[in-house]
Amino acid sequence: MTIPKIAVFFGAGAEIGYGLPNGGRFALDLFRMPLDSDKNFFKEQIKSIQNTSIYASKWMPKNYHNKRIHVFGKGEFEGLIASSLEYKRDYILDYFDKFDEKVAKVLEKWYIKEDVLCAKFKENTNFDIGGVSYGQVIRLNKTLAQEVSLFNSEYFSAFIKLLEINNQNRNLKKIVRAFLELLVGAFGQNLISKLNEELFEDAPDALSVFDDLSGVFSIDYRSVGQTGMEIVLEEEVIHVDKDSFVLDVFYTLGYLILEDIYSGAIDYQALIDSHYRYLYNPKAQWAKFCRICIFLHCVRRYITEKVTVDMNKLSSGPGFYHDLINLSDMSELVAIGTTNYNSFVSQVIKETPLSKKPVYHLNGSVDDYYDPYLNTIYTGLTEKQVSQHSHILVPLIFTQSGIKPLTSVTMARRYVELYDDFMKADYIVSIGFGFNGDDGHINGLVRSLIEDKNKKLCILYHGNESIATAKKTLQEKLRLTSGNNIHILNVDDNRNVDGVPWYQALLQLVIKKPNQQTG
Structure with a gap:
């Protein structure tokens, strides 16, 4: 044979x-990473450049060794949200459509058991989870959606009921707002896309003036999705147990749900695409050159040290x-x-x-480094060799x-x-x-x-x-x-x-x- x-x-x-981790968790963890050590490594690379070299005089910007070093930060959240809502809105809407099913999977991995969660909820509200529904009370504007199954969800209704009773609780209010922002943002992105693509249902093909008016609508991403992004990227999850206060337990559950949503929905390709080209032209946008270089070093460090x-x-x-x-x-x-x-x-x-x-x-791999100036790949260099190289090298990832x-x-x-x-x-x-x-x-x-x-x-x-x-x-x-x-x-x-x-x-x-x- x-x-x-x-x-x-x-x-x-x-x-x-x-x-x-899976790809979504990988992305979330990357944007949670502190960048101080990667920033310092980049500074060491800059010090190794010979000021009299052609590389320094022709390729690098003037006074590069004294310029401020930039990294990705909160200012890039809006770009992450915009890209995620544009490319993953169907995923987000499907998640909210199957909210109880998705939450059940989150609970399977959580150390707080469902019976403990239900008991705490009843103790605070006198209702069982599933014993109250807001499907007849909350309605989204029909322009966005005719029907929203999230409002009939047992767990979303539980969050709303807790907030109704504890309406001054800041943490719970942030969680509910984050859910609503993502929901409205995803539906809104659907509407905006449809309007921009079909602003005129019929128009003469020979007249370009009708095409000139396409793409006029947009969403203010500072108001949509920002709350959830800040929660999962900047806040620490509260450790709770069976004796914790019900609001702390539900805040942590909300945090885990948001983390689960963003791990499937976060899309940072547009952010990286908007920076990657500047690896080849640091004079054009020094800030973007710094950000992408340091980001790639951060990715390598995460893989080799933090995973x-x-x-x-x-x-x-x-x-x-x-x-x-x-x-x-x-x-x-x-x-x-x-x-x-x-x-x-x-x-x-x-x-x-x-x-x-x-x-x-x-x-690429953690063993590869890339010289964008020469478009050359090096394999097997030590970090010391990279930091002392005459050109700025970045991990080939x-x-x-x-x-x-x-x-x-x-x-x-x-x-x-x-x-x-x-x-x-x-x-x-x-x-x-x-x-x-x-x-x-x-x-x-x-x-x-x-x-x-x-x-x-x-x-x-x-x-x-x-x-x-x-x-x-x-x-x-x-x-x-x-x-x-x-x-x-x-x-x-x-x-x-x-x-x-x-x-x-x-x-x-x-x-x-x-x-x-x-x-």
Whole structure:
């Protein structure tokens, strides 16, 4: 029997089992990070530049060594909110539409049990949670929405009832306001988008004056979403227990709900995009150059120093990286690709025959540094070497942006070499990668392998949607004309498919359909 050839591609979801955060939590934590040490590191880099060099005289702004150093701060919250409401408004509205269901999932992870929460609520209000509803009392302007299911929600009504009884409580008022701001902001963004796109339902095509009036409406983002952003990014969660006052308990619950909403809705691609270009022109906008440089150093520091990893699992498993060893016993693993920045997969396979296989970091890594002046990538430099370099170097980490470094020779080779190695595989297996819009450079590569080279893609899917729905969604994300070369394996929390380890299920699939297109 021919040994099947497998290529594996990892995304952030593959590392959650090792204790790493998902993408949304990662983003929230980044903007919570204090930046003093990263700012000081940047200052050391500036001191290392030779004032008489061409680099200093032609590329850097005048008097750069005495200029103020800028970082991302509260002033950027408005941009985060605007981008999140624009691109994730459907997610926010769906969250509020299923508010009780979402809160129940938050409670599953919380150390305060639901019965304690209910008892405290009844003690303060004389009502059970669910015993009061504001669906007939609160109505949103019909211009925004005909019906809002949030107002019928048991838990939202519980927050409102508590506020009604304790209307001077500042913390509870902030939580309720934050919910309402996000709700109104998401509905408002829908309305504004529709008005701007369809201001005139009919108009003569030959007259451009009607097009000139498009895009005239906007939202004041300082009044929408700012409260919730300030809560989750600036305030400390209150530690409560079964003996805590009911208002403190519900404030903490509200904090956790907001954190859950923002971890799924926060979108900082526009913020990074608006700054990334200035890596290549510090003279044009010194403040933005500073912010993006320091932000990238912060990202690297967060990954290398702040991320909590289950070291026991990383050492001996179980986890998807350790499963590669079992997979390689039954197949030929031709290559490993990843969008993750750390080197955990290399650490896991270090003492195995797989250590000879290349691991392609397509979104950069903590071991890479980038010189925007020369468009050059360096690998393996120490922090001391970086701080003393004659040019300002930044960690090569594509967060939600950073396309230009793709044009560097080193990064271009990674993509070409990964593509060539993946061409050798019978199946390409994707684990924990979402194929989202901001990964279009990777989506195009995978699409080419599927449609142009007739390669088969297997997705390990962990979700509640049906296989058919998940497959249709994936086909749309990859913009495939057909889903015939896609197969989806639904994995559980133990990485099993119908009770069988995913790699065994994969091999059964490959052996069963070696020359067939999968459905």
